[in-house]
Amino acid sequence: MNALTVLVARAGAATLSVSRDRMTISGKADGSPVTEADLASDRIIADGLARLCPDIPLLSEERVHLAAPPYAGSFFVIDPLDGTREFIAGRDEFTVNLAIVTNGVPLLGIIGAPALGMIWRGLVGHGAERLAVGGGGAAEPIATRPFPAHGAWIAAVSRSHGDSRSDAFIDSRPGAVREPLGSAVKFCRIAEGEADIYPRLAPTCEWDVAAGHALVAAAGGKVTDGSGAPLRFGEARAGFLVPEFIAWGDPSAAP
Template sequence: MPHGLPADAQALENGLIEIARRAGAAIMEIYKTEFEVRSKDDASPVTEADEAAEAIILPGLRALTPDVKIVSEESVAAGNVPDVSAETDFFWLVDPLDGTKEFIKRNGEFTVNIALIAQGVPVMGVVYAPAIEKLYFGGPDGARLIENDLEPKITDISVRDIPDAGVVVVGSRSHGDPEAMKAFLGDLKVQEMRPAGSSLKLCLVAQGEADLYPRLGRTMEWDIGAGHAVLAAAGGVVENLDGSPFVYGKDGFANPFFIARSPSVPVTYQD
């Protein structure tokens, strides 16, 4: 393992899953209450659940990997911006509550996202949806779905080949441009358009319930790093619209538009 990480990959995985579960439990305690919704400087919503989850995740990661930098959404919003490089650094990428709008709507489609980035590439990640008791993990040994918190059911997951009926395209439940999506899909045979919240969209492709997720709108690295790790471990691909590799550690952490897909989905790259 890289310098600063435990030599035992299983211990790292177990520690990461435990941290995500503890953060999810804190989120669910607040989910049951009449919580306050505030606006950040970029007009995006934030709740005490975002902050409570981050207050668990950051100390947990520091105890697990004391020498590894952490880039976390709420800390960055507060001005704590670690200096990381896509070319050289290993760092944790954290969204303590991805899908805050879904949390506010109380539809269950929100997640805890934690990814380990190694020189621009997500090599391990956990996406935990506490309200629906689904935890996705991706790492060097593949991708898994763990369902039911009290009596866990563990399933290995992987992307699928396109069904004869056509692709299932997943898109944002709270964001998106239907006309841009229609233009992007062109003549591709589409079986179903399926909305989903948070990084669950990437996980649906990873587990073979969907085939394609074109993101033609704004995202930040912490929104998708963990889901990207799960999808890559499941045999999937995340790439820029021109087909170039998607990297992390960019200036400002803002993402370009991207495509997440099963390799069996044909795409026409844009210049």
């Protein structure tokens, strides 16, 4: 965990070293942007994992053309820069996401938010914690909170990727308060007990979800599909799409 955390911190530092005013921005086949920061982070993580764990396969958003699913046993899932649109817009809510998935289930998750100076990490069955980047202080244990019995509950929602099904899901629950956030920071708010639910009832990709899935589960929460069924990763789904998911801080609130 510590070696992987250092790797995420190094990748995050590389994103911060890129000038957002002068960086090169390209477009992928699906129309999404990719920047120098995405590629710099990807190189650092790929090189580091090749040294640390050369026998464990790697699935990265920036190396998806090299992927060879389905994956048996364990593999890494990496989003070198989650929230590229936030990064381009000059906001601080972008992250570096690293997960280990074993037999289709995310078990370890590390999410670094370099511009916020924070890293969240968790290992399912062993708890979750947050720590300041480069602060030298002790890691602080975190946990999800029970679903509020009275009063408002907090729904983490995407700042850049709203969808009608997620909006309807929240609207059907009176008293919901939306908290717009970028990138995997939404999972972190669930894991540290600052938000109660994060619905994304529209397609996204495995590298957007895997680290947050493990972090929330390690902190005491749960991530399911819209019907309450578990998610599976690395099984050769076209485009590595996750059709929908809901992150629940309180597992008892899930269907």
